[in-house]
Amino acid sequence: MYKLDQSKTPYFKKIKEYGLSNQTQLDVPGHKLGHINNEFREFVGENVFLIDANAPRGLDNLAKPNGVIKEALELAADAFNADNAYFLVNGTSQGIIAMIMSAVRANEKIIIPRNVHKSAINGLILSGAMPVFIKPHMDSELGIANGIILSELRETILENPDAKAVFVINPTYFGVVSNLKEIVKLAHEYDMMVLVDEAHGAHFGFHEDLPLSAMEAGADMSAVSVHKTLGSLTQTSILLTKGDLVSNNRVRSTLNILQTTSPSSIFMASLDTARSYMALNGREKLDDLIKLTSWARDEINKIRGFKAITEDYIYNHKGYGYDPTKIMVKVSDLGITGFDAYNILSKESNVQVELAETNLVLAVLSIATTKEDLENFILGLKNLKKHKKKTEIRQKIRFTYPEVFDRPREAYHAYKKFVKIEDSLNEVSAESIMVYPPGIPLLIPGEIINEDILDDLNFYLDQGSTILSDTKNGYIRVIDQDKTYNKED
CATH class of the missing domain: 3.90.100.10 (Orn/Lys/Arg decarboxylase, C-terminal domain)
Structure with a gap:
């Protein structure tokens, strides 16, 4: 399946060797590989400081990699089915901004859904690009925005044939996917690049029962949050590119504008090891997770007053597909909002869900989720029943698409x-x-x-x-x- 030996973790191996080399530290960082005592070191121990180095000889440089970072990036590209990979130490937000700045120049058009993350708006500000907003499909029952409808995208492209790129959220925060393969095909017919916010889909390419990843669908660029679903440290992501439409020189130069000159070696080591683990174990772990999530969804749907959203529901509401490792639970039939449920679950059941909306709560699962975690979630939901009210929740759908005055x-x-x-x-x-x-x-x-x-x-x-x-x-x-x-x- 892979061209390279995915058991290798070249950057992590090198940073460990350096940390244990007992060199005299006359460079930064100031803790000198842990030769400082404070309450943080007392809690986390010495090892985390041993792998927190700057960029001494042999550890390569993220701005222009030609050693162990380059090797780690080649392994990442192989694992994610991409031509090129770039480590991001400032989250997927950095990758989204870089994609937009690399693909679209000032006053050029980009077709983009209005329910984008704020980082995409920041990308528009920094690039000077002109957004052509497209409405995602609205789910009036759940009160959320979903994916792009292919026919509406085609109409928008025909109205704006001079657009340079199409931006897609795949999956949405709630796990709904669009027909990405056909979107890519349509955009490429008009020489438009496809940029994908894949923050919540880093795991897609590691199991055949999950939706297609952006790279599998032929997209030109995608930014994946490895930290969200693959187990690396928070703030660590990867930017992926594929195909001839991408200028990787421009991507690299853009990233060098946006990223720090002192990237965290801990973060990069975390990405290196998370990639290896998923390549070697991801399919098996995701297989277990998909089965576990299906069980939990069935158990929740046995509880009166709750609805755990199934794939059938998504199909019946114009969705193209759904990430089965997420659990959306509609709670508003109890007469409480998702915001109420979010707070009660945390305070009374010690259960932290990802987010709340007017009608629902969302649980984001990963290969680290256990059956005990989901059993606690189910018990927490059952506990919500004592908070049932005889009120009707006001239906509130966001994204009213205000008139645009200026870019x-x-x-x-x-x-x-x-x-x-x-x-x-x-x-x-x-x-x-x-x-x-x-x-x-x-x-x-x-x-x-x-x-x-x-x-x-x-x-x-x-x-x-x-x-x-x-x-x-x-x-x-x-x-x-x-x-x-x-x-x-």
Whole structure:
């Protein structure tokens, strides 16, 4: 299956050798391979410091790899069915920004769904690209946005044949996938690159019963969160490229703009070992996980008042496919919101789920998930029944698609002012405002604030959701149009 020996972990092997070499440390980092005593070292031990080095001779350099990092990247590309791989030490956000900046220049068009992660909006700001937003399919029963409908993408491409790229979320945060293979085929017919936010699909290529990975589907670039589902440390991801449409020189130079000059050797070692483990054991471990998840979903559906979403449900709601290693549970039939359930599960059952929405909670599983974990989840759900209410949950669907006044880059650099949320109707946003998780913006720079947006924002504030923005509570940063667009005055 693999061309290279996936048992090798060249970077991890080299960093261990260096840490145990007993060299006199007259370089950075300042802890000198652990020769410092503080409460962090007391808790984690010495070994983590032994593999935390900068870039001494023999350990290669992430900015221009030609040694053990290069070998580790070649192994990663082989494992993920790509032509090239790049370690990311600032998460998939770094990879998404790099993809957009590499593929689309200022004022060029990119077709992109509106339910993207905030990093994609940041990519638009930094690149200066002009977004052509496409609506994902909306699930009115669950109140979530899903994948791209192929027919709507075709229509958008025909209306914008000069677009340079198509951006796809595959899977969505909730595990729903689009017909990626046909999307790639359609985009390539018009010489458009396909960039895939594959943050929640790093495991796809390691089991045949999972949806196609972006590389298997023929996409040009994808960014995968190895830390989310494959067991590496938080903040570690990989950018993958494939095919002749990609300029890997541009990708590398873009990454060198975005990434630190002091990348964490611990992070890179974590990526190296996670890749090897998945290549050698991933299929077997995922096989067990898929069976375990199916069992848990069946058990949840036996409990009155809950609905664990099945693949059949996804198909019946215009979804092309679904990641079976996620568990979406609709709880709103109990008269409580997903936000209520999220908090109760944590406080009363010691169960931490990934996120909540109005109608549901989402559990993200991985090869490290155990049956005991899911048994505790099921018990926690049963405990929710005592919180049942005779109220009808207000149906709230995000993504109202406000009118665009200006491209994100122009709005970001415009003169700004602060207004109270209640006074912001018809103003033009100069910031991104989002519920986190998942980090999908309710509002992005350049969009006109309408009543639906304010209604959504107040709804999530009332629910106690974490709202991320650049301003203090109660205010929105908007474009000062008098200064920005009438500079001659």
